[in-house]
Amino acid sequence: MPVVTIAQSPGRSLEQKRELVKKITDAFVTSYGVKPESVTIFLQDYDDSNWGKAGLLHVDAQAGKDG
Amino acid sequence: MPVVTIAQSPGRSLEQKRELVKKITDAFVTSYGVKPESVTIFLQDYDDSNWGKAGLLHVDAQAGKDG
Amino acid sequence: MPVVTIAQSPGRSLEQKRELVKKITDAFVTSYGVKPESVTIFLQDYDDSNWGKAGLLHVDAQAGKDG
Amino acid sequence: MPVVTIAQSPGRSLEQKRELVKKITDAFVTSYGVKPESVTIFLQDYDDSNWGKAGLLHVDAQAGKDG
Amino acid sequence: MPVVTIAQSPGRSLEQKRELVKKITDAFVTSYGVKPESVTIFLQDYDDSNWGKAGLLHVDAQAGKDG
Amino acid sequence: MPVVTIAQSPGRSLEQKRELVKKITDAFVTSYGVKPESVTIFLQDYDDSNWGKAGLLHVDAQAGKDG
Known part of the structure; x- marks a missing residue:
């Protein structure tokens, strides 16, 4: 604990995900006072369909905007 | 809010998913009185294995039925 | 399958939830052609905090609007 | 999108949760370049049992440590 | 990893939950060859409404059966 | 009910998953006294990124260990 599950659009780069996981873990360490090792994060990619x-x-919705 | 997550079998057509998302959103609008924009829906596809x-x-289970 | 999980605000009446569960189940029956018995729905209530x-x-956010 | 769900121990103060939600949202804005309004966060509290x-x-496990 | 989330009816005794968590963890150790410490399990209780x-x-549904 | 969702690493063999699903279902039957048919299990695979x-x-983390 804590365990974090993130629903997101696909296509994020490794660098973006690396930075996000670091920052979210830091948020728990700072705000909750837990150890970084206690934070697990899962990223779920959802296609546009x-x-x-x-x-x-x-x-x-994308097609509507572009059309 | 609300946020809806659906675990389903893969292979649904775009048309089926389009219709489902429309109908579920309408259900929230009618039953809860929320705005359509407030309803987010995620579809998770689970392979047979x-x-x-x-x-x-x-x-x-499928193999058993067919066998 | 399908299994539906809904994150919502608390305070919905039994009648509202009853109607929502009925309509969402109907949406799956109509759009996906599954039997009503195959649809399971979970409602998660999240307090404002x-x-x-x-x-x-x-x-x-509420306090900001009201203040 | 993104939608974040957090499984945590109960008993976090309002101030702790307020700070966490702010920092996690900032993480998405900085790392993914999304708008703050697009980030929704749910906190699930799990009792020790x-x-x-x-x-x-x-x-x-707690009893074992204390005993 | 693995992280297990269970949606269940409320009212399970501490002894039942204790036994379940032990057996599910054993299942991962035996079938996947992971260490027990790597298995985290969350129990979500859903009221009948x-x-x-x-x-x-x-x-x-209960009322219908009893009526 | 119950519905079980498992977040795991990819690459488990069909035989491993078959055994796990059997054992977890047995755990519910033994510990909770429910019928096997009432237990549904979903496996979510998360890539290392x-x-x-x-x-x-x-x-x-893997690269760090290997490096």
Whole structure:
């Protein structure tokens, strides 16, 4: 504990994910006073056809904006 | 909020997912009185070898039925 | 399958939840062609001090609006 | 998106949670270049009798340490 | 890793949860060859009015059976 | 119910997953007295660049050990 699960868009670079995991772990260490080793983080990538908002799949919302 | 996460079998068509996301969002709007923009939906696809029921991976349960 | 998990604000009435569960199940039956019995739905309630957006706990965002 | 779900021990103060949510949101803004408004965070509290590690409920692991 | 999250009905005794956590951890050690310390397990309790199946909240399904 | 979600490293063989799903289901039957048919299990595979611990992506932690 704590265990963090993140739902995000795919396509983040290794460098972006590396930096995010470092910063989130630091946030727990600073705010909760836990050891870095106690923080586990999972990243879930959702394709544009596998998530939606406001009743639209993201692939369709994108198409609407571009069209 | 609300945020909806759905565990499902893979292979649903874009049209099926489009319709599902629309209908679930409508359900929140009608039943909870929230705005469509507040509803986010994630679809997780699980291969037949990555989920099970009754002690059997689905890939084996399928084989049993077909066999 | 499918299994649906919903993160929501607390305080929804039994009638609201009853209607939502019915409508979401119907959405799967209509859009995916699955049987109603195959649809399981979980509702998770998050207090205003246990979720946040835009860097603010909801309890603080509310206070800001009201203040 | 992104949506963050955190499994943690209960008993964190409002101030601790406020600081954590702020810092995690900042992490996404800095590392991923997203807007703060796009980041939603959920905190799940697990009592000592509702989580375990190494085969022991935490309530028992604590007792073992103290005993 | 692995991290296990369990959605269950409330009301399980401490003894039942203790036994379950032990057995599930053993399952990972035996089947995956991981160390017990690497296995973390979370138990989520869902009230009868916060989960449903086949379009019915469990509280209503129960009432239907009893009625 | 119960529904079990497992976050794990990829690369487990079908035989390992088959055995795990069987043993975890047995754990519920023995400890909770539920029927095997009521237990559903989902396996989520996380690549080494999609999970981290102690502030490091696993891909980097591995490199550090090997280097």
